[in-house]
Amino acid sequence: xxxxxxxxxLRRHRIPALLIVLEIALACAVLCNAxxxxxxxxxxxxxxxxxxxxxxxxxxxxxxxxxxxxxxxPRNLAALRGLPGVQAAAVVSTLPLSQxxxxxxxxxxxxxxxxxxxxxxxSMYFLGSGGDAALGLQVLEGRSFNDGDYADSHFDKSPLxxxxxxxxxxxxxxxxxxxxxxxxxxxxxxxxxxxxxxVVADVLRPYIGDANSPANYDAAFFPMSAxxxxxxxxxxxxxxxxxxxxxxxxxxxxxxxxxxxGGVAHGRGYPEIRRRYFADMxxxxxxxxxxxxxxxxxxxxxxxxxxxxxxxxxRRQIGIRRAVGASRAHILQYxxxxxxLLSTGGVALxxxxxxxxxxxxxxxxxxxxxxxxxxxxxxxxLWLIGQASVLGPALRAAAVPPVVATRSA
Amino acid sequence: xxxxxxxxxxxxxxRNKALTALMVFAVALGIxxxxxxxxxxHVLSGDPIPGASGxxxxxxxxxxxxxxxxxxxxxxxQVTWIDGMNLLRAHRGVRQALMTGGAVPVQPAQxxxxxxxxxxxxTTADFFAMFQAPFLYGHGWNAxxxxxxxxxxxxxxxxxxxxxxxKDSTGQTLRIKDTAFRVIGVLGDxxxxxxxxxxxxxxxxxxEDAFLPLTTFRDLRLDRNGxxxxxxxxxxxEDHLETATCxxxxxxxxxxxxxxxxxxxxxxxxxxREQHDLGRFQRPPNVRLRSLMQxxxxxxxxxxxxxxxxxLAFGFLLVCLVNTVGLMLAxxxxxxxxxxxxxxxxxxxxxxxxxxxxxxxxxxLAGGLGxxxxxxxxxxxxxxxxxxxxxxxxxxxxxxLTTFLLAxxxxxxxxxxxxWRACQVAPALQLxxx
Numbered sequence: 001x002x003x004x005x006x007x008x009x010l011r012r013h014r015i016p017a018l019l020i021v022l023e024i025a026l027a028c029a030v031l032c033n034a035x036x037x038x039x040x041x042x043x044x045x046x047x048x049x050x051x052x053x054x055x056x057x058x059x060x061x062x063x064x065x066x067x068x069x070x071x072x073x074p075r076n077l078a079a080l081r082g083l084p085g086v087q088a089a090a091v092v093s094t095l096p097l098s099q100x101x102x103x104x105x106x107x108x109x110x111x112x113x114x115x116x117x118x119x120x121x122x123s124m125y126f127l128g129s130g131g132d133a134a135l136g137l138q139v140l141e142g143r144s145f146n147d148g149d150y151a152d153s154h155f156d157k158s159p160l161x162x163x164x165x166x167x168x169x170x171x172x173x174x175x176x177x178x179x180x181x182x183x184x185x186x187x188x189x190x191x192x193x194x195x196x197x198x199v200v201a202d203v204l205r206p207y208i209g210d211a212n213s214p215a216n217y218d219a220a221f222f223p224m225s226a227x228x229x230x231x232x233x234x235x236x237x238x239x240x241x242x243x244x245x246x247x248x249x250x251x252x253x254x255x256x257x258x259x260x261x262g263g264v265a266h267g268r269g270y271p272e273i274r275r276r277y278f279a280d281m282x283x284x285x286x287x288x289x290x291x292x293x294x295x296x297x298x299x300x301x302x303x304x305x306x307x308x309x310x311x312x313x314x315r316r317q318i319g320i321r322r323a324v325g326a327s328r329a330h331i332l333q334y335x336x337x338x339x340x341l342l343s344t345g346g347v348a349l350x351x352x353x354x355x356x357x358x359x360x361x362x363x364x365x366x367x368x369x370x371x372x373x374x375x376x377x378x379x380x381x382l383w384l385i386g387q388a389s390v391l392g393p394a395l396r397a398a399a400v401p402p403v404v405a406t407r408s409a
Numbered sequence: 410x411x412x413x414x415x416x417x418x419x420x421x422x423x424r425n426k427a428l429t430a431l432m433v434f435a436v437a438l439g440i441x442x443x444x445x446x447x448x449x450x451h452v453l454s455g456d457p458i459p460g461a462s463g464x465x466x467x468x469x470x471x472x473x474x475x476x477x478x479x480x481x482x483x484x485x486x487q488v489t490w491i492d493g494m495n496l497l498r499a500h501r502g503v504r505q506a507l508m509t510g511g512a513v514p515v516q517p518a519q520x521x522x523x524x525x526x527x528x529x530x531x532t533t534a535d536f537f538a539m540f541q542a543p544f545l546y547g548h549g550w551n552a553x554x555x556x557x558x559x560x561x562x563x564x565x566x567x568x569x570x571x572x573x574x575x576k577d578s579t580g581q582t583l584r585i586k587d588t589a590f591r592v593i594g595v596l597g598d599x600x601x602x603x604x605x606x607x608x609x610x611x612x613x614x615x616x617e618d619a620f621l622p623l624t625t626f627r628d629l630r631l632d633r634n635g636x637x638x639x640x641x642x643x644x645x646x647e648d649h650l651e652t653a654t655c656x657x658x659x660x661x662x663x664x665x666x667x668x669x670x671x672x673x674x675x676x677x678x679x680x681x682r683e684q685h686d687l688g689r690f691q692r693p694p695n696v697r698l699r700s701l702m703q704x705x706x707x708x709x710x711x712x713x714x715x716x717x718x719x720x721l722a723f724g725f726l727l728v729c730l731v732n733t734v735g736l737m738l739a740x741x742x743x744x745x746x747x748x749x750x751x752x753x754x755x756x757x758x759x760x761x762x763x764x765x766x767x768x769x770x771x772x773x774l775a776g777g778l779g780x781x782x783x784x785x786x787x788x789x790x791x792x793x794x795x796x797x798x799x800x801x802x803x804x805x806x807x808x809x810l811t812t813f814l815l816a817x818x819x820x821x822x823x824x825x826x827x828x829w830r831a832c833q834v835a836p837a838l839q840l841x842x843x
Contacts, residue, residue, distance in 0.1 A: 015830060019735040023728060030724040037717065062526055063514035063586075157648075257523070264514065264526050279795040284714050288721070291442060295725050298435050302732035305431060309739030361720075365713045 028350025154228020436776025441783025769824025777816025
């Protein structure tokens with residue numbers, strides 16, 4: 001189709017044409033950035049986490065005397081294991097995404113201390129006896145803790161545990177000893193040192209950065225005896241089939257509260273922990289979705305409105321064209337091509353604008369760089385919306401009968 | 410004249426209901442989204458103590474060893490126990506307070522209430538006066554109580570309602586971790602926003618329910634919350650926090666004018682030098698004395714998501730406005746004939762321009778009303794979010810006024826170009842084609 005007559009006609013309607021281009025450009029820029037922000041949040045919300053999330057119920061117990069933990073914890077656990085449907089129960093220091101983080105710097109060389117530049121900050125999980133099974137840790141290499149490991153470990157004056165074994169996540173192992181088997185290596189936090197006895201699948205830290213942060217899985221697991229835990233073990237983990245989980249949250253909380261009248265017990269299922277951690281993020285993502293949908297609707301209606309006006313203004317010209325031999329398809333094509341040209345101008349400007357906004361946000365808000373394919377994807381979305389919204393007015397234009405040409409206005 | 414234009418505008422708007430509705434709706438959506446996000450931003454970036462925030466300062470010292478030293482790097486965000494106590498006892502400010510957060514197990518006297526955990530703030534005597542905390546009953550403690558590690562507590566109205574049924578509870582006993590505390594004060598409604606005095610425990614949470622002397626907290630080894638940064642051999646061992654090479658306390662000072670602030674900054678430099686000479690500090694003096702608002706700004710306390718939302722909403726408003734400009738242009742140009750007749754009958758360009766602006770103003774007003782409704786709805790939705798700041802998202806009179814100014818201003822602006830274009834129409838040409 002020859003586009004020269006279309007360009008000639010657009011030149012006579014510069015302002016409305018420019019407005020459509022501008023609107024499409026702005027919509028394209030906002031859309032690309034908003035969808036990118038949504039995708040980043042969705043990626044965070046769905047970060048994988050190698051524990052049995054669906055089957056874990058947790059009860060936090062606070063306010064009990066740490067001196068009595070050696071007898072309290074086994075008694076509490078025995079009671080929890082007696083509940084119907086419980087497959088495993090144990091006590092741990094914290095859970096992934098619980099925001100209760102205990103981090104420490106570890107190095108790979110003897111003498112590496114907390115403040116060495118080469119030390120890596122690692123989240124520490126302390127597991128009471130059976131904690132690996134209760135969480136559902138997946139051992140990839142080496143072995144998990146045995147009864148002796150659990151019984152030997154305790155806290156003394158230091159915030160680091162007095163033990164010599166540790167489990168690390170696969171991500172941490174890969175970063176500490178790239179290309180080498182981690183089992184048998186040693187983590188140092190002078191004067192403490194810990195031999196890696198096993199590597200587990202990636203478990204999230206209690207507190208993470210954004211979805212792309214490389215440190216989200218830098219976690220290590222240490223055994224801990226109930227008697228030597230000095231109050232560090234306060235999260236009771238009960239593992240069951242997912243269908244029993246919610247019932248066990250209530251029953252376990254009740255059981256723990258009854259057994260520890262001086263303490264404060266609070267139970268929740270693991271999915272709730274994840275939901276709460278990402279609550280702000282998911283509401284932001286929904287708000288972005290809402291804004292995108294409404295903005296695209298407004299843009300579409302704007303195009304419908306302006307094109308309708310255009311069609312009405314040109315009824316006579318359309319009639320003349322029809323009278324001198326243009327088919328309905330020609331008229332339809334005319335308006336579709338016109339819209340395509342305007343959209344092309346709009347998305348070209350919009351992609352540049354989207355890129356500019358992304359660069360600005362990267363500087364100001366530590367936002368990641370937008371992958372290139374968001375730009376053409378946004379462009380295609382607006383092309384389609386443009387074509388869809390022009391269809392109605394264009395069909396009405398095609399329906400103008402040739403006889404209009406013979407009528408005066 | 411205005412009334413006539415208004416009448417004309419309403420007639421014209423009624424003639425094409427779908428188009429009018431579309432324009433009003435677009436303006437309303439844009440305004441609603443912008444005002445919702447702007448209100449949240451306005452609330453979050455507010456002044457926690459209007460009137461007094463200019464006199465409150467947050468001193469920072471650099472007590473770290475030379476490991477990892479880089480000249481010009483920011484000093485730690487908190488102070489050690491030793492430095493905090495030294496600054497407190499130096500009494501160089503009008504008032505000063507040292508503090509940290511924590512949680513305490515409360516054991517109610519009533520048998521029908523289970524024990525529960527309450528957030529606590531461990532601080533020193535000047536806290537209440539310096540931060541203008543309002544007392545409903547009683548008063549705070551004094552420096553002698555601090556020295557004596559007194560078992561006294563100030564509680565909030567919320568905790569007072571829960572434990573004592575809202576009665577004046579001063580003199581009553583509050584059991585915390587098997588220790589009897591005497592309630593000496595009940596705070597009235599107080600929610601400084603942001604939670605400026607300790608940003609580690611959440612920027613927008615409400616105030617803690619129990620306030621206890623800092624010395625008492627250490628004496629009883631109560632639980633501590635917050636952030637702790639250590640260096641050298643410092644290990645965060647809870648039994649030796651007083652001597653640990655760790656920063657974990659917040660120190661605030663009240664300085665009433667600029668000369669006091671300058672003198673205090675000099676005092677901090679001198680103090681650092683003196684500590685350096687004593688061998689405690691190893692780095693050259695590196696001090697900061699930020700005012701309250703500067704401290705909030707430095708800590709980027711407003712979540713970046715909230716700023717992004719404001720940008721996004723204004724981008725959206727811009728799309729809506731461009732859309733309205735386009736639609737209004739279409740509408741005005743379609744009436745070229747009518748306007749041509751008015752011009753031919755003697756209306757000047759200025760008259761026609763005014764008439765069209767009134768019409769766009771009406772759309773703006775209607776859009777503003779709709780936008781207000783949507784903003785109220787949006788804020789209601791924000792209040793049902795689980796964020797710390799959710800309950801604060803409310804429209805105040807300033808923002809209400811801003812909404813209307815924004816709506817009418819934006820649509821008048823949107824009306825300018827179409828109205829101007831429509832005025833350019835040559836009356837003769839329009840009359841001829843009729």
